[in-house]
Amino acid sequence: MSNPVEQQNSIARPVGIRGIGLHTGDDCRLTFLPAEADAGYLFRRVDLPGKPEIRPLAENVTDTSRGTTIAADGAEVHTVEHILSALSGLGIDNAVIELDNHEPPVVDGSSRPFVGVLREAGRVTQDAPRRYLVPEEPLVYSSGTAQMMLIPAPGPLRLSFALHFDHPVLRSQYREFVLDEQRYTEEIAPARTFCFLHEVSLLRKAGLIKGGSLDCAVVIGDEEVLNDNLRYADEFVRHKLLDLIGDLTLIGAPLRAQVVSLKGGHTANVGLALALRRRLGLAA
Numbered sequence: 001m002s003n004p005v006e007q008q009n010s011i012a013r014p015v016g017i018r019g020i021g022l023h024t025g026d027d028c029r030l031t032f033l034p035a036e037a038d039a040g041y042l043f044r045r046v047d048l049p050g051k052p053e054i055r056p057l058a059e060n061v062t063d064t065s066r067g068t069t070i071a072a073d074g075a076e077v078h079t080v081e082h083i084l085s086a087l088s089g090l091g092i093d094n095a096v097i098e099l100d101n102h103e104p105p106v107v108d109g110s111s112r113p114f115v116g117v118l119r120e121a122g123r124v125t126q127d128a129p130r131r132y133l134v135p136e137e138p139l140v141y142s143s144g145t146a147q148m149m150l151i152p153a154p155g156p157l158r159l160s161f162a163l164h165f166d167h168p169v170l171r172s173q174y175r176e177f178v179l180d181e182q183r184y185t186e187e188i189a190p191a192r193t194f195c196f197l198h199e200v201s202l203l204r205k206a207g208l209i210k211g212g213s214l215d216c217a218v219v220i221g222d223e224e225v226l227n228d229n230l231r232y233a234d235e236f237v238r239h240k241l242l243d244l245i246g247d248l249t250l251i252g253a254p255l256r257a258q259v260v261s262l263k264g265g266h267t268a269n270v271g272l273a274l275a276l277r278r279r280l281g282l283a284a
């Protein structure tokens with residue numbers, strides 16, 4: 001039996017969310033808008049003259065040091081990964097993301113708030129089949145101590161992630177995930193971003209995490225996690241999967257493959273996405 005053809009979909013109506021950015025601390029209103037079939041994702045800075053648009057593709061990434069920043073047409077948007085992760089996790093193919101500032105609201109540091117508003121928006125099925133990208137050969141990418149492997153595999157996107165830190169509170173975690181809307185919503189979307197206490201003052205000195213607090217990130221102290229509760233015992237590796245799902249959308253099409261990440265982060269995720277786009281002749 002062959003699978004029925006999957007149709008593309010978009011949201012049924014615009015929905016918005018407001019809050020401060022994790023790194024800049026600036027207030028931002030973000031609005032998800034419906035988009036045509038085959039439009040993909042598109043960011044639009046409505047606060048700038050001419051409302052410049054930025055396509056979230058790997059070749060438009062300009063920084064991966066703490067989050068994924070994209071830029072085009074003289075405009076940039078920081079920390080796009082949680083937004084893109086929510087869209088991809090819910091299987092939404094086409095959407096415009098409007099912002100009136102340069103960094104989306106961090107909200108609670110996870111993608112659950114975005115999943116919430118996107119579900120409120122409802123869904124429209126579009127008159128076009130979903131066009132998967134199905135790699136035929138493996139691809140290996142490494143950056144520093146991070147190693148990424150993309151392996152041809154049938155069916156939905158399969159992810160495996162291993163993280164390791166030389167830290168008494170967070171040592172090693174491993175988790176596998178097969179992309180599915182319900183499972184994304186329950187197992188991945190609530191996982192919050194995290195950082196180590198010893199990094200906080202360094203990040204502040206670098207002008208980052210101006211919007212950071214225990215309300216929007218898990219902070220790992222030298223002997224314990226400083227937040228009252230974790231949402232999952234392995235919340236850290238689940239958040240790494242959340243980021244990976246978001247960054248893999250920078251390939252520009254939904255992927256049918258297996259991706260294995262050993263100690264990956266934004267730099268490695270984006271590097272793999274760009275390497276794949278180059279191999280397919282989609283990027284210079």
Ligand SMILES: [Zn+2]
Nearest residue numbers: 081082193243
């Ligand atoms: Zn993240």
